[in-house]
Amino acid sequence: MPKKIYIRTFGCQMNVRDSEALLGLFLERGYQAAKDESQADIILVNTCSVRAHAENRALSYLGSLKKFTERRRTRGAKRKVIGLIGCMAKNLGEEVYQRMSHVDLICGPASLAKIPVYCDKIKKDNIRIIDLDDDLRDEEFYRSSFRLQPDHAQVVISTGCSNHCSYCVVPFVRGELRLRRPEDVIVEVKRNIDLGIKKITLLGQNVNDYPNFIDLLSKVEKIAGIEELNFITSQPRNVPEGLFEFMARSGKISKHLHLPFQSGSNRILKKMNRGYTRQNYLQLVDSYKKIVKGTLSTDVIVGFPTEADKDFLATKDILEKVRFRKAYIFKYSPRPRAKSSKMVDDVSDELKVKRHKILLDLQKKISLNK
Numbered sequence: 001m002p003k004k005i006y007i008r009t010f011g012c013q014m015n016v017r018d019s020e021a022l023l024g025l026f027l028e029r030g031y032q033a034a035k036d037e038s039q040a041d042i043i044l045v046n047t048c049s050v051r052a053h054a055e056n057r058a059l060s061y062l063g064s065l066k067k068f069t070e071r072r073r074t075r076g077a078k079r080k081v082i083g084l085i086g087c088m089a090k091n092l093g094e095e096v097y098q099r100m101s102h103v104d105l106i107c108g109p110a111s112l113a114k115i116p117v118y119c120d121k122i123k124k125d126n127i128r129i130i131d132l133d134d135d136l137r138d139e140e141f142y143r144s145s146f147r148l149q150p151d152h153a154q155v156v157i158s159t160g161c162s163n164h165c166s167y168c169v170v171p172f173v174r175g176e177l178r179l180r181r182p183e184d185v186i187v188e189v190k191r192n193i194d195l196g197i198k199k200i201t202l203l204g205q206n207v208n209d210y211p212n213f214i215d216l217l218s219k220v221e222k223i224a225g226i227e228e229l230n231f232i233t234s235q236p237r238n239v240p241e242g243l244f245e246f247m248a249r250s251g252k253i254s255k256h257l258h259l260p261f262q263s264g265s266n267r268i269l270k271k272m273n274r275g276y277t278r279q280n281y282l283q284l285v286d287s288y289k290k291i292v293k294g295t296l297s298t299d300v301i302v303g304f305p306t307e308a309d310k311d312f313l314a315t316k317d318i319l320e321k322v323r324f325r326k327a328y329i330f331k332y333s334p335r336p337r338a339k340s341s342k343m344v345d346d347v348s349d350e351l352k353v354k355r356h357k358i359l360l361d362l363q364k365k366i367s368l369n370k
Helices: 013-028 052-064 066-073 087-099 109-125 182-194 213-221 243-249 266-272 278-291 309-322 349-369
Strands: 004-010 042-047 081-085 105-107 129-131 152-156 199-203 228-232 256-258 295-302 326-331
Touching: 004 013, 004 052, 013 042, 013 109, 013 152, 013 199, 042 052, 042 087, 052 066, 052 081, 052 087, 081 087, 081 109, 087 105, 087 109, 087 129, 105 109, 109 129, 152 182, 182 199, 182 213, 199 213, 213 228, 213 243, 243 278, 266 278, 266 309, 278 295, 278 309, 295 309, 295 349, 309 349, 326 349
Parallel strands: 004 042, 042 081, 081 105, 105 129, 152 199, 199 228, 256 295, 295 326
Antiparallel strands: none
């Protein structure tokens, strides 16, 4: 009977693509995808570390898997390999390795391609493995032809980030910015086209950091068979000159842009190390709307350290002015190793919840009106 693999994913689209690529590696080795953890020979938990909420959910889920290791003592019971992988493994892996003895594998984002071999070794030798190396990811990781969606594929163009926003843990868990070669990106896009997939999304923590990003977009857009091309995420501090004009001219690039602003307060933006002001952001939005005439979505953080009423109202004002199609609004939580974790988290949970609800309710009205 074929062995079965189950991957539980928490967090961002980058994690979703990583889980998809990893699942493809296992399928190529003869595994089948399990519907749930009870059916699986291998259970992997792939988790984002950007928000504390995702980590807490993953820790709770990992704890619930201990029941399977307790069954190992039962005569004839099949051993399940349990692993924590991805950003949270890099961020909290040492701690989890010490606290949760039922977790057999801890593996960071750079070493995901090694996981099928690690799982075989764990079963064969009855050992535990921890790999938190920060190497350049093996290009073979992206070779699998398995896709979760039949009509849409996500293609990673870069991993990591070197912007070091003060609240963000990405540079510590995914490393500094690392680029995939344009020719490798092109090959993967063409592989998706051969599979009959006509809609492509290019992924990066910040796609604008990719050198000659417009040139890459142009090369991908010209690939025969593509009908729609998207990209996420863009950082306002370094939107390349000419990007909006290129989007407007293109018949394939979606007329939608995800452009996080995080806070409407210049004082808070400076503390966040975002590298732009509210005036810069609103000018950028104005240019986008005039040139592309498209829609926008964004990310917002409420309750950042020292956020006063006037700072919050400045954030609310941007939501009201820009009128985004969607806004992903989060309550601030300090992340270990990020610079802001050294700041006093002086906005009460009660106030964070209140401000969060105000913005959610506002955005709901805006989205419904649109």
